[in-house]
Amino acid sequence: KKQYRIAVIPGDGIGKEVMPEGLRVLETAAKKHGVSLHFDHFDFSCWDYYEKHGQMMPDDWKEKIGKHDAIYFGAVGWPAKIPDHVSLWGSLIKFRREFDQYVNLRPVRLMPGVPSPLAGRKPGDIDFWVVRENTEGEYSSVGGRMFPETDREFVTQQTVMTRVGVDRILKFAFELAQSRPKKHLTSATKSNGISITMPYWDERVEAMAKKYPSVKWDKYHIDILTANFVLHPDWFDVVVGSNLFGDILSDLGPACTGTIGIAPSGNINPEGNFPSVFEPVHGSAPDIAGQGIANPIGAIWSGAMMLEHLGEKEAGKSIVDAIERTLAERTLRTRDLGGNADTTACGKAVAEMV
Amino acid sequence: KKQYRIAVIPGDGIGKEVMPEGLRVLETAAKKHGVSLHFDHFDFSCWDYYEKHGQMMPDDWKEKIGKHDAIYFGAVGWPAKIPDHVSLWGSLIKFRREFDQYVNLRPVRLMPGVPSPLAGRKPGDIDFWVVRENTEGEYSSVGGRMFPETDREFVTQQTVMTRVGVDRILKFAFELAQSRPKKHLTSATKSNGISITMPYWDERVEAMAKKYPSVKWDKYHIDILTANFVLHPDWFDVVVGSNLFGDILSDLGPACTGTIGIAPSGNINPEGNFPSVFEPVHGSAPDIAGQGIANPIGAIWSGAMMLEHLGEKEAGKSIVDAIERTLAERTLRTRDLGGNADTTACGKAVAEMV
Numbered sequence: 239k240k241q242y243r244i245a246v247i248p249g250d251g252i253g254k255e256v257m258p259e260g261l262r263v264l265e266t267a268a269k270k271h272g273v274s275l276h277f278d279h280f281d282f283s284c285w286d287y288y289e290k291h292g293q294m295m296p297d298d299w300k301e302k303i304g305k306h307d308a309i310y311f312g313a314v315g316w317p318a319k320i321p322d323h324v325s326l327w328g329s330l331i332k333f334r335r336e337f338d339q340y341v342n343l344r345p346v347r348l349m350p351g352v353p354s355p356l357a358g359r360k361p362g363d364i365d366f367w368v369v370r371e372n373t374e375g376e377y378s379s380v381g382g383r384m385f386p387e388t389d390r391e392f393v394t395q396q397t398v399m400t401r402v403g404v405d406r407i408l409k410f411a412f413e414l415a416q417s418r419p420k421k422h423l424t425s426a427t428k429s430n431g432i433s434i435t436m437p438y439w440d441e442r443v444e445a446m447a448k449k450y451p452s453v454k455w456d457k458y459h460i461d462i463l464t465a466n467f468v469l470h471p472d473w474f475d476v477v478v479g480s481n482l483f484g485d486i487l488s489d490l491g492p493a494c495t496g497t498i499g500i501a502p503s504g505n506i507n508p509e510g511n512f513p514s515v516f517e518p519v520h521g522s523a524p525d526i527a528g529q530g531i532a533n534p535i536g537a538i539w540s541g542a543m544m545l546e547h548l549g550e551k552e553a554g555k556s557i558v559d560a561i562e563r564t565l566a567e568r569t570l571r572t573r574d575l576g577g578n579a580d581t582t583a584c585g586k587a588v589a590e591m592v
Numbered sequence: 593k594k595q596y597r598i599a600v601i602p603g604d605g606i607g608k609e610v611m612p613e614g615l616r617v618l619e620t621a622a623k624k625h626g627v628s629l630h631f632d633h634f635d636f637s638c639w640d641y642y643e644k645h646g647q648m649m650p651d652d653w654k655e656k657i658g659k660h661d662a663i664y665f666g667a668v669g670w671p672a673k674i675p676d677h678v679s680l681w682g683s684l685i686k687f688r689r690e691f692d693q694y695v696n697l698r699p700v701r702l703m704p705g706v707p708s709p710l711a712g713r714k715p716g717d718i719d720f721w722v723v724r725e726n727t728e729g730e731y732s733s734v735g736g737r738m739f740p741e742t743d744r745e746f747v748t749q750q751t752v753m754t755r756v757g758v759d760r761i762l763k764f765a766f767e768l769a770q771s772r773p774k775k776h777l778t779s780a781t782k783s784n785g786i787s788i789t790m791p792y793w794d795e796r797v798e799a800m801a802k803k804y805p806s807v808k809w810d811k812y813h814i815d816i817l818t819a820n821f822v823l824h825p826d827w828f829d830v831v832v833g834s835n836l837f838g839d840i841l842s843d844l845g846p847a848c849t850g851t852i853g854i855a856p857s858g859n860i861n862p863e864g865n866f867p868s869v870f871e872p873v874h875g876s877a878p879d880i881a882g883q884g885i886a887n888p889i890g891a892i893w894s895g896a897m898m899l900e901h902l903g904e905k906e907a908g909k910s911i912v913d914a915i916e917r918t919l920a921e922r923t924l925r926t927r928d929l930g931g932n933a934d935t936t937a938c939g940k941a942v943a944e945m946v
């Protein structure tokens with residue numbers, strides 16, 4: 239019977255507080271469903287490590303965590319102490335690139351007990367996935383500055399879309415759509431304004447769609463698409479976008495379901511050539527770190543996504559169900575959701591519901 | 593006493609239906625406030641013209657409309673008949689570039705009578721401006737494709753930010769913020785992911801902020817900023833963004849206030865070297881064109897913005913007030929807002945309220 243080896247990296251701030259709850263729930267669900275998990279803990283990819291070593295990760299980070307079945311990650315970054323381009327690009331974005339995690343996957347689901355910021359929407363009304371390209375597109379490092387400090391000064395940065403990069407994310411998104419009851423895919427574009435890369439994206443979507451005749455698909459320009467997230471969130475099933483558009487939609491989506499505080503995410507290498515990273519969408523939240531009040535649901539839900547990715551669908555689903563039952567009880571929710579539970583109490587509640 | 597010369601271009605689809613109402617209201621307000629307006633009507637920049645002439649505009653379009661005090665525009669585009677890159681880039685975007693309309697300005701305001709999609713928000717709760725850079729940034733035409741039809745195929749497109757281009761839009765935004773009671777400016781960035789152009793944008797914001805010490809300013813990454821439009825729309829006063837970010841925010845903002853159907857916009861050359869264009873945010877809406885049911889408020893409100901731009905603040909304000917009073921009456925609203933008025937009835941109602 240297979241034992242899964244998980245690398246655990248709590249990282250910075252509330253990452254350190256929510257991860258123990260995530261692990262608690264994972265252990266409970268694993269025991270219940272006869273899944274064998276082995277956890278290796280790592281102290282890098284955080285400010286403390288950087289302070290001691292002058293870099294975010296050891297030189298041999300790839301050997302250390304590159305053979306694990308998955309990476310369970312808390313949060314990284316502490317802008318007051320270390321600039322984002324050092325902390326994020328020295329860990330999170332490095333993982334995405336060097337472990338070729340070309341899919342960023344996030345559920346958008348209105349949960350019980352979470353007040354909807356959208357008038358009249360109830361749990362069940364909003365339930366879709368955002369699939370984001372996670373390695374290229376607008377996040378290239380190609381570009382530069384000319385004529386510095388003069389009136390002619392300008393900067394440029396290239397958006398780069400490769401056929402390989404675009405086709406593989408579209409394939410993933412169409413497969414996901416095909417596996418769902420509604421079989422509906424929406425593509426985010428802006429080909430009426432961004433006149434070279436976005437028409438190419440559209441072209442590849444059209445080509446890929448031919449291979450999935452059972453999937454109904456449509457496309458919206460990103461401006462009206464964000465508007466439709468607010469006005470018609472029930473229209474969506476699977477939404478696919480470039481690195482930037484996916485980034486925007488996968489924060490806006492969770493906001494439309496009440497809070498990004500409970501949203502999970504997966505940075506996935508579908509072929510399994512490298513480990514995938516599962517992490518809550520929220521960051522390290524320096525403002526509330528150390529108080530034990532952070533909401534652990536994002537981390538716990540990310541653990542569920544990790545189990546599903548590993549093929550342990552039932553164990554994963556049992557956690558998502560437990561989250562729903564926990565959120566439905568006001569007293570078991572953390573303060574950000576109008577409850578009075580602290581991080582540990584909320585985590586224990588989910589574990590008990592599993 | 594100055595007479596303003598206005599070029600009127602109804603364009604396509606419902607543009608032709610809403611513009612007469614916009615003109616009706618403008619004429620009424622002008623008479624009432626002793627403003628003298630002269631209208632010249634043009635039939636180009638639409639599908640009908642393209643069908644006859646094979647181009648969107650006559651060769652001498654600049655001579656024809658380049659000396660007017662402003663351009664009052666309906667809508668352009670009819671994707672089933674003519675691709676966007678021909679219709680939009682052949683008129684709207686041409687105006688922006690060749691008339692150096694580097695400011696795209698749109699109000700985000702929750703109006704009476706328009707049901708808010710955001711739970712519990714009332715008129716008065718949401719009232720801010722989106723200032724968008726309108727000539728450069730992500731809408732460059734620089735880029736291309738290599739290795740077509742092979743596995744190595746890729747496309748690139750550059751984002752271009754010039755010192756002149758960035759500084760002038762920031763100056764406009766800071767001035768606007770300074771003129772408002774809250775004196776608050778929010779900048780849209782993504783410097784943690786888009787690592788060359790966006791840090792440059794941030795750098796120029798910081799430099800410009802020094803010249804406006806009375807303005808409080810902050811910045812958000814575009815992902816969390818879109819989330820905050822939904823969760824905390826009351827946080828904003830003036831929001832400034834690049835061409836793409838401003839485009840997104842100025843559709844999302846109106847959606848958060850219930851409908852993009854009534855939103856107005858200005859494409860402004862602040863120095864007055866060229867005419868500015870005022871147009872409703874909605875497009876030509878082929879699906880409802882010809883039925884006389886389009887909502888004329890976006891066009892009417894754009895007329896009010898035009899008057900304010902021309903320096904006729906009182907006349908402009910009288911129109912905005914009349915819009916508010918009209919929208920407050922269900923029977924005077926068009927169907928998209930739950931009323932039963934047709935386009936003309938709604939336009940007449942506003943004119944009577946002026």
Ligand SMILES: CC(C)[C@H](C(=O)O)[C@@H](O)C(=O)O
Pocket residue numbers: 430431461680839
């Ligand atoms: C039609 C399109 C090119 C345009 C834009 O993106 O600029 C529109 O969305 C707008 O906001 O005026």
Ligand SMILES: CC(C)[C@H](C(=O)O)[C@@H](O)C(=O)O
Pocket residue numbers: 326485784785815
């Ligand atoms: C921290 C930042 C670079 C990152 C991104 O934009 O990719 C974050 O917003 C995310 O979505 O994971």
